[in-house]
Each structure stands twice: as C-alpha cells, then as structure tokens.
Amino acid sequence: xxxxxxxxxxxxxEIGNIGAAHATTSLSKLTGTRVDMSVPVxxxxxxxxxxxxxxxxxxxxxxxxxFDGELKGSIVLLFRPEAAKALLRLLLPGVVDDERPSxxxxxxxxxxxxxxxLAGSYLSALSDLTGLKVSPSVPGVALDMGPSxxxxxxxxxxxxxxxxxxxxxxxxxxxxSIGGQLFLLPxxxxxxxxxxxxxxxxxGRD
Amino acid sequence: MDVIRxxxxxLAAAAAPGRIRTAGLGSCVGIVLYDGRHKIGGMAHIMxxxxxxxxxxxxxxxxxxxxxxxxxxxxxxxxxxxxxxVAKLAGGAHxxxxxxxxxxxxxxxxxxxxxxxxxxxxxPILAEDTGGTLGRTIELDLEDGTLYxxxxxxxxxxx
Numbered sequence: 001x002x003x004x005x006x007x008x009x010x011x012x013x014e015i016g017n018i019g020a021a022h023a024t025t026s027l028s029k030l031t032g033t034r035v036d037m038s039v040p041v042x043x044x045x046x047x048x049x050x051x052x053x054x055x056x057x058x059x060x061x062x063x064x065x066x067f068d069g070e071l072k073g074s075i076v077l078l079f080r081p082e083a084a085k086a087l088l089r090l091l092l093p094g095v096v097d098d099e100r101p102s103x104x105x106x107x108x109x110x111x112x113x114x115x116x117x118l119a120g121s122y123l124s125a126l127s128d129l130t131g132l133k134v135s136p137s138v139p140g141v142a143l144d145m146g147p148s149x150x151x152x153x154x155x156x157x158x159x160x161x162x163x164x165x166x167x168x169x170x171x172x173x174x175x176x177s178i179g180g181q182l183f184l185l186p187x188x189x190x191x192x193x194x195x196x197x198x199x200x201x202x203x204g205r206d
Numbered sequence: 207m208d209v210i211r212x213x214x215x216x217l218a219a220a221a222a223p224g225r226i227r228t229a230g231l232g233s234c235v236g237i238v239l240y241d242g243r244h245k246i247g248g249m250a251h252i253m254x255x256x257x258x259x260x261x262x263x264x265x266x267x268x269x270x271x272x273x274x275x276x277x278x279x280x281x282x283x284x285x286x287x288x289x290x291x292v293a294k295l296a297g298g299a300h301x302x303x304x305x306x307x308x309x310x311x312x313x314x315x316x317x318x319x320x321x322x323x324x325x326x327x328x329x330p331i332l333a334e335d336t337g338g339t340l341g342r343t344i345e346l347d348l349e350d351g352t353l354y355x356x357x358x359x360x361x362x363x364x365x
Contacts, residue, residue: 047253047268048213056211056229057343059358064302066310102359112304140302140310144358147214147230148341151253152302154214155233155312158253158268160261162215 004165009042011200012191016040016167018129019122020182024171026121030114031090033173037182040169046162047154053166054078054146054181061103062149063115065139067123070132071193073186074153075119080179081143084111087178108141115139122184130197153185160188209345212251215268219248219280222348229343231297233313235270235320235336236344238294239277239329240351241286247348248277254312255319270319274327293329294353294365295320296344298336313337333365 004012017040028035045053054060061084063077079087081101088096088107091114096107103111116139127134142149157164165186172179186194208224214234218226222245228236231251239248250273254260257269266276278288298317302310317336324331333353335342340357347354353365 046213047215051214051230057358064305066305066307137305137307140305142301142339142341144232144301144341145230145343148232148234148299148301151214151230151232151234152310155254155309158215159259162265162268 004044008195008200011195011198012042012165012167013040015126015129015194016042016169016184019125019184020169022121022125023118023182026117027114027171030117031087031173031178033090035171035173035178038170040167042165042167044163045166047158047164050150050154050164050166051147054150056145056147058146059144060146060149061111062142062144063111063119063139064142064149064152065115065119066137067134068137069134071126071130071134071186071190072156073184073190075122076150076153076183076185077115077118078146078149078181078183083177083179087114090178103143112139112141115141118182122182130194132193132197150183153183156187165191212249214251215253215265217248217250217267217273217277217280219246219277219284220348221246221284224348225345226348227343227345231342231344232299232301233297233310233316235295235297235316236342237270237273237277237320237324238344238346238353239281239291240294240346241281241290242292242351243290244286245348246281246284246286247346247351248281249346250277252316252320255315270316270323274323278327291329292351293324293331295331295334295336296342296353296355296365299338299340299342301339301341303339335363335365
C-alpha cells in the first residue's frame with residue numbers, strides 16, 4: 001500500500017467524522033441518553049500494531065458487518081462486556097441479567113440490532129457524501145479477544161499489503177458507562193473509489 | 207520468564223528457556239514447530255492460506271505456505287534439525303457465522319493450507335485445536351514443547 005499524504009488522511013478522518021457522528025446520533029436516539037464521540041483518527045497501521053491498539057487479549061462484545069457495492073469494507077463495533085450490558089439495560093430495562101458474564105440470545109439479538117443501526121447510519125452518511133452505493137450485510141456478533149475480531153476486517157488488506165487503513169472513534173455516554181469503539185476498515189480498493197468520488201487528486205508518493 | 211510475543215502476520219523462533227506466545231487468533235492459525243532434542247521452537251501467526259493470492263511483496267509470516275519454510279530456516283539457524291521437527295496447530299475459527307460470506311470462512315482454508323505446508327516439508331502434526339467459533343491465545347513452552355491454548359470463554363488446555 002502506498003503511503004498516504006497528510007491531506008488524504010485528513011479526508012479519511014473527515015469521512016470517519018461524518019459517519020461516526022451519524023452513528024452516535026442513532027445510538028443516542030436508540031438509548032434515549034446523550035452519547036458523545038471522540039474526534040476520529042485515520043491512520044495506516046501494520047497488522048501487529050492493530051492488535052496492540054485494542055489490547056491483545058482484551059475481550060469485547062462485538063458486532064461485525066461487511067459492506068459491498070461501489071465501496072467495500074467492514075464496520076466493527078467493540079464494547080467491553082460490562083459496557084455492552086449497560087447499553088442493553090437501557091434498551092431492555094428489567095430484562096438484562098447483570099450477574100451473568102455471558103449474554104442471552106435476546107441480548108445478542110439486541111446487540112446485533114445496535115450494530116445494524118449504527119453501521120447503517122454510518123454507511124448511509126458515507127453514501128450521501130460520496131454518491132456511491134453501499135449495501136451492508138447482516139451483522140455478526142461475538143464475545144471474544146480484540147485481534148481475533150478485527151482481523152476479519154483486514155483480510156482484503158492482507159492480500160495486498162502488510163498495513164491497513166483504520167478509521168476509529170470512541171463513543172461514550174454521559175453518566176453511563178456505555179463506551180465503545182467504532183471502526184471503519186475500508187478495503188484497499190475502496191480508498192481509490194472514495195478519493196475519486198470526493199474529487200481528491202492522488203498526490204501521494206507512489 | 208522471557209515471553210516472546212508474536213503479532214498478527216508475524217513469526218519468531220527461539221531456544222529454551224522461555225516461551226513464545228501469540229494472542230487473539232481468530233480465523234488466523236498459529237503454526238508451532240518444535241525440536242525436542244535441541245529445545246528449539248518456532249511460532250507463526252498466519253492470516254491467509256496462500257501467497258499465490260497476494261499482490262505485491264510477500265511477507266513470509268502472513269501466509270501458511272511461506273511461513274513454514276521461513277520458520278524452519280530460522281530454527282535451523284539456531285541449531286534445530288529439520289528431521290526432528292514436529293508441529294502443533296491452533297486457530298482457524300469461524301466467527302460471525304451470521305454474516306453470509308464465503309470470504310469469512312477463511313479459518314478452515316487457513317488450517318488446510320497449514321496442514322499442506324507441513325506435509326510438504328514432512329513435518330508430522332502431533333496435536334491440533336482448530337476450527338470452532340472461538341478465538342484463541344497460544345503459548346509454547348520451549349522447555350518441553352507443551353502448547354497452552356486459551357479461549358476467552360472456556361479457559362486453558364495443554365496440547
């Protein structure tokens with residue numbers, strides 16, 4: 001993968017900013033509480049660095065969704081299990097069992113729906129911005145170690161490079177510990193399509 | 207005790223004492239080689255089955271077919287004997303089964319490619335913990351070749 005210019009990374013961060021802002025608004029509406037987000041970061045990382053970024057063995061309740069069409073890639077939402085439980089308590093009051101470290105089928109399907117709604121609003125913002133058509137898959141869910149989850153979004157990048165573009169933002173609720181991390185992992189071919197759609201000339205060093 | 211960490215698409219070889227470890231194998235496969243006579247071990251965290259699918263430069267540790275010869279080379283440089291090498295495999299899970307995508311079934315293909323690469327180099331597989339739906343963290347004890355496999359939900363077992 002060629003190195004990106006500072007300007008191109010700024011463009012990617014702005015894409016992340018617009019997408020994550022829409023996702024944050026959706027989460028806020030869904031839970032009826034205020035949810036804020038950090039300024040997203042767009043960077044090119046080696047696979048080993050991506051593993052370190054989220055803690056090599058840190059366990060997350062995750063949703064994973066592939067998108068296809070004129071842009072390809074994946075959107076991953078990571079919540080620490082206790083944060084996922086806090087979120088589910090807001091969505092399913094009186095139903096969530098805090099004592100259980102595992103998740104019930106109902107809790108999983110609610111998480112899956114959260115992933116669906118957040119990724120859906122992220123992608124529709126991306127689609128509006130670029131005029132490119134994007135179709136998301138059904139989201140998958142898992143309770144597992146961070147790198148084992150994120151690697152599913154890096155497979156395309158792995159074929160062409162030892163690095164991948166990672167655009168991530170943190171979400172956090174006021175007073176509630178519902179913090180999570182939202183990742184956009186564009187497939188390598190999607191980057192050229194994004195830049196072209198936005199009229200960004202490739203003035204990177206090839 | 208020294209623990210050498212192997213990242214995604216990375217590999218390492220070392221002699222006892224100490225351990226080699228890689229964390230968060232999902233669809234990836236941990237290929238572990240060991241020479242018990244010389245107490246030399248190696249571990250690769252491969253991400254994809256076949257370097258033939260790669261475009262551009264190939265990083266040996268990323269693919270099953272290139273990681274195995276590179277591990278052998280590194281271990282021989284430390285004094286291991288090729289004819290004494292045995293292998294253990296872990297990983298190759300299929301997480302996110304709700305997502306209907308052939309591309310995500312890469313775990314199974316990684317396991318098959320790892321087995322084929324070991325067969326091509328006449329290295330017997332002593333033990334395997336592969337497939338399923340859970341991620342794994344593995345740690346090789348260079349003293350005796352034991353491979354500890356841990357999942358987030360089901361604790362640890364020794365291979």
